[in-house]
Amino acid sequence: MKLEKVAQAPVNASGEAAILLALRDVGKVFSNGVAALSNVNLTIREGDFLSLLGPSGCGKSTALRLIAGLSTPTSGVLDWRGSSSFDRSDIGFVFQEPTLLPWADVFDNVWLPLRLKGVSRAKAAPSVMEMLARVHLTGFENAVPRELSGGMKMRVSIARAMVNRPRVLLMDEPFAALDEITRFKLNNDLLELRQDERFTVVFVTHSVFESVFLSNRVVVMAARPGRVFREFAVDAPYPRDEAFRTSPDYAALCRQASDVLIGAINSTAGSHHDGH
Amino acid sequence: MTAIEEHTPTLDPEEARRLRQERLERIGRWILPLAIMILAIWLWDRICVWNDIPKYILPRPGVVLQTLHDDAGLLFSSLLVTLKITFLSLLLAVVGGVGLAVLFAQSKWVEMSFFPFAIVLQVTPVVAIFPLINIYVDNQTTKLLLCAWIVAFFPILSNTTLGLNSVDRNLRDMFKLNGATRWQQLRYLRLPAAMPYFLGGLKIAGGLSLIGAVVAEFVAGATGQSSGLASRIIEAGYRLNAPRLFAALILISLTGILIFLVLSLVSHLILRRWHESALKQER
Numbered sequence: 001m002k003l004e005k006v007a008q009a010p011v012n013a014s015g016e017a018a019i020l021l022a023l024r025d026v027g028k029v030f031s032n033g034v035a036a037l038s039n040v041n042l043t044i045r046e047g048d049f050l051s052l053l054g055p056s057g058c059g060k061s062t063a064l065r066l067i068a069g070l071s072t073p074t075s076g077v078l079d080w081r082g083s084s085s086f087d088r089s090d091i092g093f094v095f096q097e098p099t100l101l102p103w104a105d106v107f108d109n110v111w112l113p114l115r116l117k118g119v120s121r122a123k124a125a126p127s128v129m130e131m132l133a134r135v136h137l138t139g140f141e142n143a144v145p146r147e148l149s150g151g152m153k154m155r156v157s158i159a160r161a162m163v164n165r166p167r168v169l170l171m172d173e174p175f176a177a178l179d180e181i182t183r184f185k186l187n188n189d190l191l192e193l194r195q196d197e198r199f200t201v202v203f204v205t206h207s208v209f210e211s212v213f214l215s216n217r218v219v220v221m222a223a224r225p226g227r228v229f230r231e232f233a234v235d236a237p238y239p240r241d242e243a244f245r246t247s248p249d250y251a252a253l254c255r256q257a258s259d260v261l262i263g264a265i266n267s268t269a270g271s272h273h274d275g276h
Numbered sequence: 277m278t279a280i281e282e283h284t285p286t287l288d289p290e291e292a293r294r295l296r297q298e299r300l301e302r303i304g305r306w307i308l309p310l311a312i313m314i315l316a317i318w319l320w321d322r323i324c325v326w327n328d329i330p331k332y333i334l335p336r337p338g339v340v341l342q343t344l345h346d347d348a349g350l351l352f353s354s355l356l357v358t359l360k361i362t363f364l365s366l367l368l369a370v371v372g373g374v375g376l377a378v379l380f381a382q383s384k385w386v387e388m389s390f391f392p393f394a395i396v397l398q399v400t401p402v403v404a405i406f407p408l409i410n411i412y413v414d415n416q417t418t419k420l421l422l423c424a425w426i427v428a429f430f431p432i433l434s435n436t437t438l439g440l441n442s443v444d445r446n447l448r449d450m451f452k453l454n455g456a457t458r459w460q461q462l463r464y465l466r467l468p469a470a471m472p473y474f475l476g477g478l479k480i481a482g483g484l485s486l487i488g489a490v491v492a493e494f495v496a497g498a499t500g501q502s503s504g505l506a507s508r509i510i511e512a513g514y515r516l517n518a519p520r521l522f523a524a525l526i527l528i529s530l531t532g533i534l535i536f537l538v539l540s541l542v543s544h545l546i547l548r549r550w551h552e553s554a555l556k557q558e559r
Contacts, residue, residue, distance in 0.1 A: 070449055070452065101468070103468050103549075117454075146550060
Protein backbone atom coordinates (compact mmCIF):
# COMPACT_ATOMS: atom_id res chain seq x y z
CA MET A 1 0.00 0.00 0.00
CA LYS A 2 1.63 3.25 -1.02
CA LEU A 3 1.55 6.53 0.76
CA GLU A 4 -0.53 9.09 -1.06
CA LYS A 5 -0.59 12.82 -0.64
CA VAL A 6 -3.71 14.63 0.39
CA ALA A 7 -4.29 18.30 -0.39
CA GLN A 8 -3.78 20.38 2.73
CA ALA A 9 -3.05 23.92 3.70
CA PRO A 10 -0.61 25.54 4.31
CA VAL A 11 1.62 24.10 1.60
CA ASN A 12 5.32 24.68 1.07
CA ALA A 13 7.19 25.21 -2.22
CA SER A 14 7.34 21.53 -3.10
CA GLY A 15 3.59 21.19 -2.70
CA GLU A 16 3.73 19.40 0.64
CA ALA A 17 2.06 20.60 3.82
CA ALA A 18 4.54 21.93 6.38
CA ILE A 19 5.70 19.50 9.02
CA LEU A 20 4.23 20.44 12.37
CA LEU A 21 5.78 17.79 14.57
CA ALA A 22 8.34 15.08 14.01
CA LEU A 23 8.92 12.24 16.46
CA ARG A 24 12.44 10.88 15.96
CA ASP A 25 13.41 7.50 17.42
CA VAL A 26 11.14 8.15 20.36
CA GLY A 27 11.16 5.52 23.08
CA LYS A 28 9.44 5.35 26.46
CA VAL A 29 10.29 2.91 29.20
CA PHE A 30 8.19 3.02 32.35
CA SER A 31 9.81 2.75 35.78
CA ASN A 32 8.52 -0.82 36.09
CA GLY A 33 10.63 -1.75 33.06
CA VAL A 34 7.82 -1.99 30.50
CA ALA A 35 8.89 -0.64 27.11
CA ALA A 36 5.76 1.25 26.08
CA LEU A 37 7.30 2.70 22.92
CA SER A 38 10.40 1.86 20.98
CA ASN A 39 11.99 3.72 18.05
CA VAL A 40 8.87 5.56 16.96
CA ASN A 41 9.35 7.76 13.91
CA LEU A 42 6.39 9.84 12.87
CA THR A 43 5.77 13.13 11.14
CA ILE A 44 2.59 15.10 11.61
CA ARG A 45 1.87 17.72 8.97
CA GLU A 46 -0.12 20.89 9.26
CA GLY A 47 -3.79 20.04 8.61
CA ASP A 48 -3.40 16.28 9.02
CA PHE A 49 -6.13 14.13 10.50
CA LEU A 50 -3.88 11.36 11.71
CA SER A 51 -5.21 8.27 13.43
CA LEU A 52 -3.10 6.06 15.66
CA LEU A 53 -4.69 2.63 15.25
CA GLY A 54 -3.69 -0.49 17.08
CA PRO A 55 -4.51 -3.19 19.62
CA SER A 56 -4.52 -2.32 23.30
CA GLY A 57 -1.05 -2.12 24.79
CA CYS A 58 0.57 -0.86 21.60
CA GLY A 59 1.45 2.48 23.18
CA LYS A 60 -0.86 4.72 21.18
CA SER A 61 -2.16 6.54 24.26
CA THR A 62 1.42 6.83 25.57
CA ALA A 63 2.44 8.43 22.26
CA LEU A 64 -0.44 10.89 22.56
CA ARG A 65 0.57 11.82 26.13
CA LEU A 66 4.14 12.41 24.95
CA ILE A 67 2.87 14.74 22.23
CA ALA A 68 0.70 16.55 24.78
CA GLY A 69 3.70 17.04 27.04
CA LEU A 70 2.03 15.10 29.87
CA SER A 71 4.97 12.73 29.83
CA THR A 72 8.56 12.88 28.59
CA PRO A 73 10.29 10.39 26.27
CA THR A 74 13.06 8.14 27.61
CA SER A 75 14.94 8.42 24.33
CA GLY A 76 14.60 10.32 21.06
CA VAL A 77 13.17 13.78 20.46
CA LEU A 78 9.90 15.50 19.69
CA ASP A 79 10.65 18.20 17.17
CA TRP A 80 8.04 20.93 16.90
CA ARG A 81 8.73 22.59 13.56
CA GLY A 82 7.86 26.02 12.30
CA SER A 83 7.03 27.28 15.78
CA SER A 84 10.00 27.84 17.99
CA SER A 85 7.65 29.08 20.70
CA PHE A 86 5.24 26.18 20.79
CA ASP A 87 3.25 26.50 23.97
CA ARG A 88 0.60 24.38 25.58
CA SER A 89 -2.32 26.53 24.55
CA ASP A 90 -1.66 25.36 20.98
CA ILE A 91 -2.81 21.92 22.08
CA GLY A 92 -6.35 20.82 22.81
CA PHE A 93 -6.84 17.45 24.51
CA VAL A 94 -9.95 15.29 24.57
CA PHE A 95 -9.86 12.39 27.01
CA GLN A 96 -11.50 8.99 26.73
CA GLU A 97 -14.08 10.08 29.29
CA PRO A 98 -15.68 13.53 29.06
CA THR A 99 -13.64 14.58 32.15
CA LEU A 100 -15.88 17.53 33.01
CA LEU A 101 -16.13 19.33 36.35
CA PRO A 102 -19.33 17.77 37.74
CA TRP A 103 -20.16 20.80 39.90
CA ALA A 104 -19.83 23.33 37.08
CA ASP A 105 -22.41 23.97 34.36
CA VAL A 106 -21.69 23.61 30.66
CA PHE A 107 -20.68 27.26 30.25
CA ASP A 108 -18.22 27.14 33.14
CA ASN A 109 -16.71 23.89 31.89
CA VAL A 110 -16.02 25.35 28.44
CA TRP A 111 -14.86 28.63 29.98
CA LEU A 112 -12.28 26.82 32.17
CA PRO A 113 -9.23 26.90 29.83
CA LEU A 114 -9.76 30.63 29.28
CA ARG A 115 -10.45 31.21 32.96
CA LEU A 116 -7.14 29.58 33.86
CA LYS A 117 -5.48 32.10 31.56
CA GLY A 118 -7.19 34.94 33.40
CA VAL A 119 -9.96 35.69 30.89
CA SER A 120 -13.05 37.03 32.66
CA ARG A 121 -16.48 35.48 32.22
CA ALA A 122 -17.76 38.44 30.23
CA LYS A 123 -14.71 38.51 27.96
CA ALA A 124 -14.85 34.74 27.42
CA ALA A 125 -18.60 34.62 26.76
CA PRO A 126 -18.49 35.22 22.97
CA SER A 127 -15.89 32.49 22.39
CA VAL A 128 -17.65 30.06 24.73
CA MET A 129 -21.06 30.63 23.14
CA GLU A 130 -19.62 30.30 19.64
CA MET A 131 -17.93 26.99 20.51
CA LEU A 132 -21.15 25.70 22.07
CA ALA A 133 -23.03 26.62 18.91
CA ARG A 134 -20.47 24.79 16.81
CA VAL A 135 -20.90 21.57 18.80
CA HIS A 136 -24.70 22.00 18.66
CA LEU A 137 -25.19 22.70 22.37
CA THR A 138 -26.75 26.17 22.22
CA GLY A 139 -29.32 26.44 25.01
CA PHE A 140 -27.53 24.00 27.34
CA GLU A 141 -25.16 26.56 28.92
CA ASN A 142 -26.72 26.18 32.35
CA ALA A 143 -27.05 22.40 32.44
CA VAL A 144 -24.69 20.46 34.70
CA PRO A 145 -22.92 17.39 33.27
CA ARG A 146 -25.15 14.80 34.97
CA GLU A 147 -28.16 16.26 33.19
CA LEU A 148 -26.57 15.51 29.80
CA SER A 149 -26.33 12.30 27.76
CA GLY A 150 -22.96 10.66 27.09
CA GLY A 151 -22.77 12.14 23.61
CA MET A 152 -23.58 15.64 24.84
CA LYS A 153 -20.94 15.41 27.56
CA MET A 154 -18.39 14.51 24.89
CA ARG A 155 -19.50 17.55 22.85
CA VAL A 156 -18.86 19.75 25.89
CA SER A 157 -15.45 18.14 26.24
CA ILE A 158 -14.67 18.90 22.57
CA ALA A 159 -15.92 22.48 22.91
CA ARG A 160 -13.64 22.92 25.95
CA ALA A 161 -10.64 21.55 24.06
CA MET A 162 -11.38 23.88 21.12
CA VAL A 163 -12.20 27.09 22.97
CA ASN A 164 -8.53 28.10 22.96
CA ARG A 165 -8.42 27.69 19.17
CA PRO A 166 -5.53 25.20 19.41
CA ARG A 167 -3.48 24.28 16.35
CA VAL A 168 -3.51 20.62 17.29
CA LEU A 169 -6.37 18.63 18.76
CA LEU A 170 -5.30 15.41 20.50
CA MET A 171 -8.06 12.87 21.05
CA ASP A 172 -7.64 9.70 23.12
CA GLU A 173 -10.34 7.22 22.05
CA PRO A 174 -12.95 9.93 22.67
CA PHE A 175 -15.95 8.05 21.32
CA ALA A 176 -15.08 4.51 22.46
CA ALA A 177 -17.62 4.49 25.28
CA LEU A 178 -20.53 5.78 23.18
CA ASP A 179 -23.19 3.76 21.40
CA GLU A 180 -22.80 3.36 17.64
CA ILE A 181 -25.51 5.82 16.58
CA THR A 182 -24.06 8.56 18.80
CA ARG A 183 -20.53 7.69 17.68
CA PHE A 184 -21.44 8.07 14.00
CA LYS A 185 -23.12 11.39 14.71
CA LEU A 186 -20.11 12.70 16.61
CA ASN A 187 -17.76 11.46 13.83
CA ASN A 188 -19.77 13.49 11.31
CA ASP A 189 -19.87 16.53 13.57
CA LEU A 190 -16.12 16.37 14.22
CA LEU A 191 -15.42 16.44 10.48
CA GLU A 192 -17.94 19.27 10.07
CA LEU A 193 -16.19 21.21 12.87
CA ARG A 194 -12.93 20.78 11.01
CA GLN A 195 -14.38 21.78 7.62
CA ASP A 196 -14.11 25.54 8.23
CA GLU A 197 -10.62 25.60 9.70
CA ARG A 198 -8.37 22.65 9.07
CA PHE A 199 -6.80 22.28 12.48
CA THR A 200 -4.56 19.27 12.91
CA VAL A 201 -5.95 16.22 14.71
CA VAL A 202 -4.15 13.24 16.22
CA PHE A 203 -6.79 10.65 16.99
CA VAL A 204 -6.18 7.49 18.99
CA THR A 205 -8.61 4.67 18.28
CA HIS A 206 -8.85 0.88 18.13
CA SER A 207 -11.62 1.02 15.53
CA VAL A 208 -10.62 0.40 11.91
CA PHE A 209 -13.89 1.90 10.70
CA GLU A 210 -13.57 5.07 12.72
CA SER A 211 -9.96 5.67 11.68
CA VAL A 212 -10.72 5.21 7.98
CA PHE A 213 -13.84 7.39 8.10
CA LEU A 214 -12.13 10.29 9.84
CA SER A 215 -8.51 10.46 8.82
CA ASN A 216 -6.35 11.17 5.84
CA ARG A 217 -3.48 9.22 7.40
CA VAL A 218 -3.63 6.09 9.51
CA VAL A 219 -0.62 4.94 11.51
CA VAL A 220 -1.01 1.31 12.55
CA MET A 221 0.91 0.38 15.68
CA ALA A 222 1.97 -2.99 17.07
CA ALA A 223 2.53 -4.02 20.65
CA ARG A 224 5.41 -5.35 22.75
CA PRO A 225 7.24 -3.14 22.34
CA GLY A 226 4.91 -0.37 21.15
CA ARG A 227 6.06 0.65 17.67
CA VAL A 228 4.86 1.96 14.32
CA PHE A 229 3.97 -1.04 12.20
CA ARG A 230 2.87 0.63 8.98
CA GLU A 231 1.40 3.89 7.82
CA PHE A 232 -1.05 4.43 4.96
CA ALA A 233 -3.05 7.24 3.43
CA VAL A 234 -6.83 7.26 3.14
CA ASP A 235 -7.27 8.64 -0.34
CA ALA A 236 -10.83 9.95 -0.17
CA PRO A 237 -11.82 13.61 -0.41
CA TYR A 238 -13.42 15.66 2.38
CA PRO A 239 -16.17 16.47 3.18
CA ARG A 240 -17.09 12.91 4.04
CA ASP A 241 -20.66 12.17 5.06
CA GLU A 242 -23.11 9.31 5.55
CA ALA A 243 -22.94 8.54 1.82
CA PHE A 244 -19.21 7.89 2.18
CA ARG A 245 -19.84 5.62 5.16
CA THR A 246 -21.87 3.23 3.00
CA SER A 247 -19.84 3.56 -0.22
CA PRO A 248 -17.86 0.64 -1.74
CA ASP A 249 -14.73 2.84 -1.60
CA TYR A 250 -15.07 3.08 2.18
CA ALA A 251 -15.63 -0.66 2.48
CA ALA A 252 -12.54 -1.36 0.37
CA LEU A 253 -10.41 1.05 2.43
CA CYS A 254 -11.63 -0.55 5.65
CA ARG A 255 -10.72 -3.96 4.31
CA GLN A 256 -7.19 -2.79 3.52
CA ALA A 257 -6.85 -1.18 6.94
CA SER A 258 -8.11 -4.37 8.57
CA ASP A 259 -5.46 -6.41 6.77
CA VAL A 260 -2.73 -4.08 8.01
CA LEU A 261 -4.08 -4.23 11.55
CA ILE A 262 -4.19 -8.03 11.48
CA GLY A 263 -0.58 -7.97 10.26
CA ALA A 264 0.30 -5.73 13.20
CA ILE A 265 -1.39 -8.02 15.71
CA ASN A 266 0.28 -11.14 14.24
CA SER A 267 3.68 -9.44 14.32
CA THR A 268 3.52 -9.31 18.09
CA ALA A 269 5.47 -12.17 19.58
CA GLY A 270 3.26 -14.60 21.44
CA SER A 271 0.08 -12.94 20.19
CA HIS A 272 -1.57 -16.33 19.53
CA HIS A 273 -2.05 -16.50 23.28
CA ASP A 274 -4.18 -13.38 22.96
CA GLY A 275 -1.70 -11.56 25.14
CA HIS A 276 -3.52 -12.16 28.40
CA MET B 277 -61.49 10.88 26.14
CA THR B 278 -62.01 13.00 29.24
CA ALA B 279 -59.40 15.09 30.96
CA ILE B 280 -59.32 12.80 33.99
CA GLU B 281 -58.51 9.75 31.90
CA GLU B 282 -55.62 11.56 30.29
CA HIS B 283 -53.98 12.26 33.62
CA THR B 284 -54.41 8.80 35.09
CA PRO B 285 -53.22 6.19 32.63
CA THR B 286 -54.24 2.66 33.56
CA LEU B 287 -51.52 0.89 35.48
CA ASP B 288 -50.83 -2.79 35.52
CA PRO B 289 -51.11 -4.37 38.98
CA GLU B 290 -47.35 -4.42 39.51
CA GLU B 291 -46.89 -0.71 38.82
CA ALA B 292 -49.98 0.14 40.89
CA ARG B 293 -48.55 -1.82 43.80
CA ARG B 294 -45.21 -0.03 43.45
CA LEU B 295 -46.97 3.36 43.44
CA ARG B 296 -48.96 2.42 46.57
CA GLN B 297 -45.78 1.22 48.24
CA GLU B 298 -43.98 4.50 47.48
CA ARG B 299 -46.86 6.55 48.86
CA LEU B 300 -46.96 4.46 52.04
CA GLU B 301 -43.21 4.83 52.48
CA ARG B 302 -43.42 8.59 52.07
CA ILE B 303 -46.05 8.87 54.80
CA GLY B 304 -44.44 6.23 57.02
CA ARG B 305 -41.09 8.03 57.01
CA TRP B 306 -42.63 10.80 59.13
CA ILE B 307 -45.51 9.09 60.89
CA LEU B 308 -43.67 6.02 62.21
CA PRO B 309 -40.85 7.68 64.18
CA LEU B 310 -43.29 10.29 65.48
CA ALA B 311 -45.75 7.61 66.63
CA ILE B 312 -42.99 5.61 68.35
CA MET B 313 -41.76 8.77 70.07
CA ILE B 314 -45.25 9.64 71.35
CA LEU B 315 -45.76 6.05 72.47
CA ALA B 316 -42.47 6.10 74.38
CA ILE B 317 -43.38 9.35 76.15
CA TRP B 318 -46.79 7.98 77.03
CA LEU B 319 -45.17 4.80 78.40
CA TRP B 320 -42.71 6.92 80.43
CA ASP B 321 -45.65 8.80 81.92
CA ARG B 322 -47.55 5.59 82.70
CA ILE B 323 -44.53 3.92 84.34
CA CYS B 324 -44.21 6.92 86.68
CA VAL B 325 -47.88 6.71 87.59
CA TRP B 326 -48.15 2.92 87.86
CA ASN B 327 -45.10 2.62 90.09
CA ASP B 328 -45.63 5.79 92.11
CA ILE B 329 -42.12 7.00 91.28
CA PRO B 330 -41.29 10.24 93.11
CA LYS B 331 -40.42 13.15 90.86
CA TYR B 332 -36.91 13.59 92.31
CA ILE B 333 -36.10 10.15 90.86
CA LEU B 334 -38.06 10.11 87.59
CA PRO B 335 -40.31 13.09 86.84
CA ARG B 336 -43.34 12.69 84.56
CA PRO B 337 -42.97 14.21 81.06
CA GLY B 338 -45.51 16.89 81.92
CA VAL B 339 -43.44 18.01 84.92
CA VAL B 340 -40.30 18.20 82.78
CA LEU B 341 -42.17 20.31 80.25
CA GLN B 342 -43.45 22.55 83.05
CA THR B 343 -39.88 22.95 84.39
CA LEU B 344 -38.65 23.75 80.90
CA HIS B 345 -41.21 26.54 80.88
CA ASP B 346 -40.68 27.78 84.46
CA ASP B 347 -36.88 27.69 84.36
CA ALA B 348 -36.71 28.96 80.78
CA GLY B 349 -34.71 32.06 81.70
CA LEU B 350 -32.02 30.12 83.55
CA LEU B 351 -31.85 27.21 81.10
CA PHE B 352 -31.81 29.26 77.89
CA SER B 353 -29.14 31.64 79.13
CA SER B 354 -27.06 28.56 79.95
CA LEU B 355 -27.87 27.10 76.53
CA LEU B 356 -26.58 30.31 74.97
CA VAL B 357 -23.26 29.88 76.79
CA THR B 358 -22.96 26.30 75.57
CA LEU B 359 -23.99 27.28 72.03
CA LYS B 360 -21.37 29.99 71.94
CA ILE B 361 -18.65 27.46 72.77
CA THR B 362 -20.14 24.94 70.33
CA PHE B 363 -20.28 27.26 67.32
CA LEU B 364 -16.97 28.96 68.00
CA SER B 365 -15.25 25.59 68.29
CA LEU B 366 -17.01 24.34 65.14
CA LEU B 367 -15.84 27.44 63.30
CA LEU B 368 -12.30 26.90 64.54
CA ALA B 369 -12.56 23.21 63.62
CA VAL B 370 -13.56 24.19 60.07
CA VAL B 371 -10.76 26.74 59.75
CA GLY B 372 -8.18 24.48 61.38
CA GLY B 373 -9.33 21.27 59.69
CA VAL B 374 -9.57 22.72 56.19
CA GLY B 375 -6.39 24.77 56.67
CA LEU B 376 -4.37 21.74 57.77
CA ALA B 377 -5.91 19.60 55.00
CA VAL B 378 -4.87 22.17 52.38
CA LEU B 379 -1.40 22.24 53.90
CA PHE B 380 -1.25 18.42 53.81
CA ALA B 381 -2.44 18.45 50.20
CA GLN B 382 0.51 20.60 49.15
CA SER B 383 2.92 17.75 49.66
CA LYS B 384 2.74 14.08 50.52
CA TRP B 385 5.77 14.58 52.78
CA VAL B 386 3.96 17.12 54.94
CA GLU B 387 0.97 14.80 55.21
CA MET B 388 3.10 11.78 56.08
CA SER B 389 4.98 13.78 58.72
CA PHE B 390 2.12 15.48 60.52
CA PHE B 391 -0.94 13.25 60.11
CA PRO B 392 0.15 10.96 63.00
CA PHE B 393 0.04 13.97 65.34
CA ALA B 394 -3.56 14.62 64.37
CA ILE B 395 -4.37 10.97 65.11
CA VAL B 396 -2.67 11.11 68.51
CA LEU B 397 -4.71 14.20 69.34
CA GLN B 398 -7.88 12.47 68.21
CA VAL B 399 -7.49 9.14 70.03
CA THR B 400 -6.47 10.61 73.38
CA PRO B 401 -9.66 11.16 75.42
CA VAL B 402 -10.25 14.87 75.86
CA VAL B 403 -11.23 14.33 79.50
CA ALA B 404 -7.73 13.03 80.11
CA ILE B 405 -6.11 16.02 78.43
CA PHE B 406 -8.19 18.60 80.26
CA PRO B 407 -6.18 18.74 83.50
CA LEU B 408 -3.15 19.73 81.42
CA ILE B 409 -5.12 22.40 79.59
CA ASN B 410 -6.33 23.59 82.97
CA ILE B 411 -2.74 24.10 84.08
CA TYR B 412 -1.51 25.82 80.93
CA VAL B 413 -4.51 27.99 79.97
CA ASP B 414 -5.97 30.66 82.23
CA ASN B 415 -8.92 31.98 80.29
CA GLN B 416 -12.07 29.92 80.93
CA THR B 417 -13.57 30.33 77.44
CA THR B 418 -10.25 29.45 75.80
CA LYS B 419 -10.06 26.26 77.85
CA LEU B 420 -13.52 25.15 76.76
CA LEU B 421 -12.89 26.13 73.14
CA LEU B 422 -9.64 24.21 73.02
CA CYS B 423 -11.35 21.09 74.37
CA ALA B 424 -14.28 21.24 71.99
CA TRP B 425 -11.93 21.98 69.09
CA ILE B 426 -9.72 18.95 69.77
CA VAL B 427 -12.82 16.74 69.59
CA ALA B 428 -14.35 18.38 66.50
CA PHE B 429 -11.52 19.17 64.11
CA PHE B 430 -10.38 15.65 63.25
CA PRO B 431 -13.32 14.49 61.08
CA ILE B 432 -13.04 17.69 59.06
CA LEU B 433 -9.29 17.32 58.64
CA SER B 434 -9.44 13.64 57.76
CA ASN B 435 -12.38 13.96 55.34
CA THR B 436 -11.09 17.08 53.61
CA THR B 437 -7.64 15.52 53.18
CA LEU B 438 -9.27 12.48 51.60
CA GLY B 439 -11.36 14.72 49.31
CA LEU B 440 -8.43 16.86 48.20
CA ASN B 441 -6.55 13.70 47.28
CA SER B 442 -9.37 11.99 45.37
CA VAL B 443 -9.44 14.18 42.29
CA ASP B 444 -9.89 12.38 38.98
CA ARG B 445 -6.48 11.87 37.33
CA ASN B 446 -7.65 13.01 33.93
CA LEU B 447 -9.00 16.24 35.41
CA ARG B 448 -5.59 16.82 36.98
CA ASP B 449 -3.95 16.27 33.59
CA MET B 450 -6.46 18.61 32.01
CA PHE B 451 -5.51 21.37 34.45
CA LYS B 452 -1.82 20.66 33.84
CA LEU B 453 -2.34 20.88 30.07
CA ASN B 454 -3.97 24.25 30.50
CA GLY B 455 -1.03 25.51 32.51
CA ALA B 456 -2.95 25.89 35.77
CA THR B 457 -0.96 27.19 38.74
CA ARG B 458 -0.95 25.36 42.07
CA TRP B 459 -3.38 27.91 43.46
CA GLN B 460 -5.72 27.62 40.45
CA GLN B 461 -5.70 23.85 40.74
CA LEU B 462 -6.63 24.14 44.41
CA ARG B 463 -9.26 26.83 43.85
CA TYR B 464 -11.01 25.43 40.76
CA LEU B 465 -10.42 21.70 41.07
CA ARG B 466 -9.36 20.26 44.40
CA LEU B 467 -11.46 22.33 46.80
CA PRO B 468 -14.73 21.85 44.87
CA ALA B 469 -13.94 18.14 44.47
CA ALA B 470 -13.37 17.86 48.23
CA MET B 471 -16.68 19.63 49.03
CA PRO B 472 -18.82 16.47 49.49
CA TYR B 473 -16.15 14.93 51.74
CA PHE B 474 -15.80 18.16 53.74
CA LEU B 475 -19.56 18.42 54.23
CA GLY B 476 -19.67 14.81 55.45
CA GLY B 477 -16.97 15.68 57.99
CA LEU B 478 -18.81 18.86 58.95
CA LYS B 479 -21.96 16.90 59.81
CA ILE B 480 -19.99 14.70 62.20
CA ALA B 481 -18.02 17.65 63.60
CA GLY B 482 -21.24 19.60 64.31
CA GLY B 483 -22.42 16.94 66.71
CA LEU B 484 -18.93 16.44 68.15
CA SER B 485 -18.42 20.13 68.88
CA LEU B 486 -21.59 20.12 70.99
CA ILE B 487 -20.43 16.98 72.78
CA GLY B 488 -16.99 18.53 73.17
CA ALA B 489 -18.45 21.72 74.63
CA VAL B 490 -20.62 19.84 77.12
CA VAL B 491 -17.84 17.46 78.18
CA ALA B 492 -15.45 20.40 78.63
CA GLU B 493 -18.04 22.20 80.74
CA PHE B 494 -18.51 19.08 82.83
CA VAL B 495 -14.84 18.82 83.57
CA ALA B 496 -14.48 22.55 84.16
CA GLY B 497 -17.82 22.68 85.97
CA ALA B 498 -16.54 20.26 88.57
CA THR B 499 -14.33 23.09 89.73
CA GLY B 500 -17.26 25.46 89.67
CA GLN B 501 -16.10 27.75 86.87
CA SER B 502 -18.75 27.29 84.19
CA SER B 503 -22.25 28.55 83.53
CA GLY B 504 -23.23 26.38 80.54
CA LEU B 505 -25.91 23.72 80.37
CA ALA B 506 -23.57 21.06 81.72
CA SER B 507 -23.08 23.00 84.94
CA ARG B 508 -26.88 23.27 85.24
CA ILE B 509 -27.02 19.48 85.00
CA ILE B 510 -24.33 18.99 87.65
CA GLU B 511 -26.03 21.53 89.90
CA ALA B 512 -29.44 19.90 89.44
CA GLY B 513 -27.86 16.52 90.18
CA TYR B 514 -26.48 17.75 93.51
CA ARG B 515 -29.87 19.16 94.48
CA LEU B 516 -31.81 16.10 93.32
CA ASN B 517 -33.72 18.44 91.01
CA ALA B 518 -34.49 15.73 88.46
CA PRO B 519 -37.06 17.73 86.46
CA ARG B 520 -34.50 20.44 85.70
CA LEU B 521 -31.88 17.80 84.95
CA PHE B 522 -34.21 16.24 82.39
CA ALA B 523 -35.15 19.62 80.96
CA ALA B 524 -31.48 20.51 80.43
CA LEU B 525 -30.83 17.10 78.91
CA ILE B 526 -33.72 17.50 76.45
CA LEU B 527 -32.47 20.94 75.51
CA ILE B 528 -29.02 19.53 74.69
CA SER B 529 -30.53 16.71 72.61
CA LEU B 530 -32.77 19.09 70.69
CA THR B 531 -29.82 21.38 70.02
CA GLY B 532 -27.80 18.44 68.69
CA ILE B 533 -30.66 17.38 66.41
CA LEU B 534 -31.09 20.93 65.19
CA ILE B 535 -27.38 21.30 64.41
CA PHE B 536 -27.46 18.03 62.48
CA LEU B 537 -30.58 19.03 60.51
CA VAL B 538 -29.20 22.46 59.63
CA LEU B 539 -25.87 21.01 58.48
CA SER B 540 -27.70 18.33 56.46
CA LEU B 541 -29.77 21.02 54.80
CA VAL B 542 -26.67 23.10 54.00
CA SER B 543 -25.00 20.01 52.57
CA HIS B 544 -28.06 19.16 50.47
CA LEU B 545 -28.36 22.70 49.11
CA ILE B 546 -24.72 22.80 48.06
CA LEU B 547 -24.61 19.32 46.50
CA ARG B 548 -28.11 18.86 45.12
CA ARG B 549 -27.26 19.69 41.53
CA TRP B 550 -24.28 17.48 40.99
CA HIS B 551 -23.35 14.98 43.66
CA GLU B 552 -24.65 11.42 43.71
CA SER B 553 -25.40 11.52 47.43
CA ALA B 554 -27.91 14.35 47.00
CA LEU B 555 -29.71 12.94 43.96
CA LYS B 556 -33.03 11.19 44.02
CA GLN B 557 -32.93 7.59 42.92
CA GLU B 558 -34.10 7.27 39.34
CA ARG B 559 -35.70 4.08 38.12
